Amino acid sequence: MRDQESKLSEAYGQSNDRDRVLDATDLVALIGESVPLKAKGREHVGLCPFHDDRSPSMAVVTHKGNAFYKCFACGASGNAIDFMINYHRMDFPDALRYLAQRAGIELQQRGGGESTRDESADLRKAMQVALRFYRRALADAELGAPSRAVLDARGISASMREAFQLGAAPASWDRFVEHLGRLAEHARTKDELPEQGVFERSGLVRQGQRGPIDGFRNRVIFPILDELARPIGFGARKIDPEDEPKYLNSPESPIFRKGRTLYGIHAAKKPIIDSKVAIITEGYTDVIACHAAGFTNAVATLGTALTREHARVLQRLCETVILLFDGDEAGQRAADRALETFFAVPVDVRICTLPDRLDPDDLLRQPDGAVRFKAALDASVDALVHLVAGFRERLAERPGAAGRQRVIEEMCQRLGAMGITDVPALRRRTVLQELSRVCDVPVHELEAALPRPRAAAAADTGSDGSGPLPQAPLAPVEPVLLSGPQFRARSMAERDLLAVLLAAPEVAAERIATPDGDSLPVHELYAPGVFLDPVARTLWTALHARLEAGLQTTVQDVMADCGEPTAKNLAAQLFSKGVARCEAPGGALARLTEAVADMERVLARVAAPTPQAVDDLRRRIDELKAIGRRPTAIMRSAREDR
Numbered sequence: 001m002r003d004q005e006s007k008l009s010e011a012y013g014q015s016n017d018r019d020r021v022l023d024a025t026d027l028v029a030l031i032g033e034s035v036p037l038k039a040k041g042r043e044h045v046g047l048c049p050f051h052d053d054r055s056p057s058m059a060v061v062t063h064k065g066n067a068f069y070k071c072f073a074c075g076a077s078g079n080a081i082d083f084m085i086n087y088h089r090m091d092f093p094d095a096l097r098y099l100a101q102r103a104g105i106e107l108q109q110r111g112g113g114e115s116t117r118d119e120s121a122d123l124r125k126a127m128q129v130a131l132r133f134y135r136r137a138l139a140d141a142e143l144g145a146p147s148r149a150v151l152d153a154r155g156i157s158a159s160m161r162e163a164f165q166l167g168a169a170p171a172s173w174d175r176f177v178e179h180l181g182r183l184a185e186h187a188r189t190k191d192e193l194p195e196q197g198v199f200e201r202s203g204l205v206r207q208g209q210r211g212p213i214d215g216f217r218n219r220v221i222f223p224i225l226d227e228l229a230r231p232i233g234f235g236a237r238k239i240d241p242e243d244e245p246k247y248l249n250s251p252e253s254p255i256f257r258k259g260r261t262l263y264g265i266h267a268a269k270k271p272i273i274d275s276k277v278a279i280i281t282e283g284y285t286d287v288i289a290c291h292a293a294g295f296t297n298a299v300a301t302l303g304t305a306l307t308r309e310h311a312r313v314l315q316r317l318c319e320t321v322i323l324l325f326d327g328d329e330a331g332q333r334a335a336d337r338a339l340e341t342f343f344a345v346p347v348d349v350r351i352c353t354l355p356d357r358l359d360p361d362d363l364l365r366q367p368d369g370a371v372r373f374k375a376a377l378d379a380s381v382d383a384l385v386h387l388v389a390g391f392r393e394r395l396a397e398r399p400g401a402a403g404r405q406r407v408i409e410e411m412c413q414r415l416g417a418m419g420i421t422d423v424p425a426l427r428r429r430t431v432l433q434e435l436s437r438v439c440d441v442p443v444h445e446l447e448a449a450l451p452r453p454r455a456a457a458a459a460d461t462g463s464d465g466s467g468p469l470p471q472a473p474l475a476p477v478e479p480v481l482l483s484g485p486q487f488r489a490r491s492m493a494e495r496d497l498l499a500v501l502l503a504a505p506e507v508a509a510e511r512i513a514t515p516d517g518d519s520l521p522v523h524e525l526y527a528p529g530v531f532l533d534p535v536a537r538t539l540w541t542a543l544h545a546r547l548e549a550g551l552q553t554t555v556q557d558v559m560a561d562c563g564e565p566t567a568k569n570l571a572a573q574l575f576s577k578g579v580a581r582c583e584a585p586g587g588a589l590a591r592l593t594e595a596v597a598d599m600e601r602v603l604a605r606v607a608a609p610t611p612q613a614v615d616d617l618r619r620r621i622d623e624l625k626a627i628g629r630r631p632t633a634i635m636r637s638a639r640e641d642r
């Protein structure tokens with residue numbers, strides 16, 4: 001029992017990282033980096049960044065032990081972490097980690113007791129060392145000449161090289177390795193420079209036949225920066241036409257994941273937030289060309305298809321996404337795949353095809369390129385209109401009745417796979433009406449033809465493997481629906497599953513076999529809407545979102561995310577229960593397998609009440625309320641029902 005209490009106290013983080021970070025953060029300096037502030041008495045004031053402020057209405061208070069900001073016009077307020085969340089659109093863990101690194105604080109390892117060296121911090125140091133080296137190499141008269149020639153040929157100006165911190169990897173086999181050796185000789189402390197293994201894991205150094213050699217050689221370097229302009233990886237373009245591949249990228253690491261990283265986000269984030277529009281291109285030079293031409297809300301993926309994590313990043317920042325693709329057949333296929341990624345995300349998605357099958361870089365270098373580019377953006381079409389247009393073309397190719405039926409059925413299946421049931425009702429009705437007009441089939445028949453996914457697998461997973469789409473807001477569950485023995489059994493199964501996952505979240509990535517032959521991670525098996533217990537559903541919604549995003553998770557993360565006191569209390573209880581269960585023979589994975597099996601049994605046994613049954617039950621409750629508190633009247637009503 002003492003061990004369980006110890007683990008529970010560690011999960012709560014009694015060392016209180018949050019308070020240590022807030023105490024160490026100079027709020028005036030932090031906000032002053034983004035908003036000009038002036039001293040006014042004991043406070044600092046400035047224009048509020050959270051609304052269109054014409055005169056300074058935000059005050060930053062730091063006296064009497066306080067540290068908070070408050071806007072007296074729009075009401076925005078909070079501490080340093082709140083500012084990072086609301087201004088920089090970070091989530092809580094990222095904001096906490098960023099402020100901790102900024103203040104030189106080593107966070108407590110969650111759920112593990114003793115503090116350990118942060119691998120992410122070492123990787124960031126390695127990236128900073130490499131960035132300084134590559135940028136100096138580009139400026140060097142001899143070392144940077146080949147890379148500068150490539151950039152000159154692409155028309156990339158000095159200001160754009162500076163804005164995107166471009167660099168050069170010399171043609172030498174070990175110039176960077178020698179640089180690291182010199183840094184090590186002059187390092188004042190052992191921790192000042194990461195060990196060589198860190199540089200190898202980040203792809204900056206690799207082992208050759210005669211020892212370590214540079215990871216990037218004779219290439220133009222495009223640093224990949226996060227939202228706060230910190231280097232997290234590199235893209236390296238070949239200079240010699242004989243070299244392959246054309247681009248080399250840093251390997252994925254704890255600080256760099258291609259499936260959620262967008263090139264240029266450090267420069268585009270504020271313009272995206274201000275304009276509420278994001279332009280998605282396909283390459284480094286496309287982004288730079290867009291920014292040079294004044295389209296500063298442009299970003300690009302890193303040689304991968306758009307993923308649902310990309311969609312979630314952009315969802316935080318804007319209301320409209322314009323997917324910009326080449327006009328060739330490959331570009332159109334990419335647009336179709338991207339459309340599926342964004343289909344059920346609550347942002348407006350538009351498809352833009354550039355003229356003459358040009359990419360943005362080529363188009364914008366033409367004399368009238370900016371004007372034509374702007375015209376193409378203005379002519380972009382709503383994603384659903386784009387979808388219907390493609391459907392119309394396929395229908396025209398199949399004039400026969402049987403062929404038309406197959407096309408309609410295929411279209412309905414595709415709409416279901418893309419998550420049309422998660423699209424807001426008005427928008428869904430619009431696309432179905434357009435389809436109805438095109439194929440001369442009533443809307444209600446199209447709705448009937450849409451697939452009805454199994455509830456336990458309602459969260460669609462795409463080919464990119466990035467997990468379920470964000471769920472629509474969940475309707476509250478009537479407490480009375482959990483009053484019978486069957487629903488109590490379901491509630492128990494839901495809480496048992498949560499207990500294991502809260503105590504051992506690392507097993508959530510394991511693929512679990514189900515009776516119908518599926519083998520999926522648990523967050524792909526059960527969408528939040530599957531849970532009927534209202535408090536368990538709140539916890540699962542918070543945990544599900546973290547698992548879906550691939551975030552490292554502890555019980556206090558879930559407690560912080562769900563926010564509700566009742567859910568927090570349940571999380572603490574289930575964590576303690578889960579720790580005890582996972583210590584039994586077989587460990588956490590065996591317990592997770594058992595919990596999934598229990599969930600499958602109750603899902604198979606407990607049929608959800610029909611709308612008619614729920615309406616009847618609610619009507620009966622209203623009748624009893626109308627009778628009042630008179631026991632004799634209630635008993636008489638019950639006898640009359642019999």
